[in-house]
Amino acid sequence: MEIISLIKQVPDSTRVKVDPVTGTLIRAGVPSILNPYDHFALEQAIKLKKEHNAKLTVLSMGPPQAEEVVRLALSLGADRGILLSDRAFAGSDTWATSYTLAQAIRKIGKFDLILAGMMAIDGDTAQTGPGVAQQLRLPQITFCNELKVEGKKLIAKKLIEGGHEIVECIMPVLCTMIMPHEYHPSYPSFMSIYKAQVEKPAELWSLKNIDAEIKLLGLEGSPTRVDKIYPPVSKEKGTMYNGSPSEMVEILIQILKEEEVI
Numbered sequence: 001m002e003i004i005s006l007i008k009q010v011p012d013s014t015r016v017k018v019d020p021v022t023g024t025l026i027r028a029g030v031p032s033i034l035n036p037y038d039h040f041a042l043e044q045a046i047k048l049k050k051e052h053n054a055k056l057t058v059l060s061m062g063p064p065q066a067e068e069v070v071r072l073a074l075s076l077g078a079d080r081g082i083l084l085s086d087r088a089f090a091g092s093d094t095w096a097t098s099y100t101l102a103q104a105i106r107k108i109g110k111f112d113l114i115l116a117g118m119m120a121i122d123g124d125t126a127q128t129g130p131g132v133a134q135q136l137r138l139p140q141i142t143f144c145n146e147l148k149v150e151g152k153k154l155i156a157k158k159l160i161e162g163g164h165e166i167v168e169c170i171m172p173v174l175c176t177m178i179m180p181h182e183y184h185p186s187y188p189s190f191m192s193i194y195k196a197q198v199e200k201p202a203e204l205w206s207l208k209n210i211d212a213e214i215k216l217l218g219l220e221g222s223p224t225r226v227d228k229i230y231p232p233v234s235k236e237k238g239t240m241y242n243g244s245p246s247e248m249v250e251i252l253i254q255i256l257k258e259e260e261v262i
């Protein structure tokens, strides 16, 4: 079995600031981490790799420093790590990102299962996983938090409002992963980091390594335009009322009457 795990380096903060002029994320000065959803997906991929003697490749697109997350994945147990980095990819929206990742996956060739995080904690769109599946014309199962493989069949526990569904699919398939509330990512030992660095160097791929139409890449290939960025308008401070439940009901009825709701 061949597994590909999509991983993204993100700023170590959910409070990413936005440049009001360019409308892009300000990443400078913010330490970076592996997107937690991808960390969880990667751990699931490593578990499946061990259970099924699979080959696990991680793929990331980003600036040269994103090699850090590829190395982390290699020291955690991935067999192969690829960083897609080229000026031609800069300015990609989720559409162009999905296309570029899909073209790299086509170049990797064989795969049975592609895992992505449900979303990246900086961009927050949750579009890239489904976008890659669509580009590759693959079935997709989103919001998964447990995976099992039986022969050619993938069995996924998919979270839905108020519960979960069990979805089965013949591979190849793409799943987007969501971690449980209490999730503590695992980190490699010093020895694994050292061994991975010596035995499994990260591969750096540029535009030359994939077959892609230039006009579908980067800013030119991105149909999204950011018109305006502004912070959400803060709501006026509300009024607090104290009292017994019956007093509160009286107050509520009074307010609704004043507002002419009832």
Ligand SMILES: Cc1cc2nc3c(=O)[nH]c(=O)nc-3n(C[C@H](O)[C@H](O)[C@H](O)COP(=O)(O)OP(=O)(O)OC[C@H]3O[C@@H](n4cnc5c(N)ncnc54)[C@H](O)[C@@H]3O)c2cc1C
Binding pocket: 006, 007, 008, 024, 035, 037, 038, 059, 060, 061, 062, 090, 091, 092, 093, 094, 095, 097, 098, 101, 115, 116, 117, 118, 119, 120, 121, 122, 123, 124, 125, 126, 127, 128, 129, 222, 224, 225, 226
């Ligand atoms: C007009 C425009 C210009 C932009 N320009 C830039 C830019 O110059 N530089 C920049 O960094 N961002 C840029 N972005 C943001 C970039 O498009 C998104 O970060 C990217 O498309 C992923 O979207 P997301 O962060 O919402 O991830 P989501 O769709 O929420 O991510 C879901 C999952 O997809 C996978 N995934 C997402 N992105 C990657 C990746 N890069 N590599 C591997 N796996 C991935 C991960 O598994 C992740 O958990 C731009 C966005 C717009 C709209």
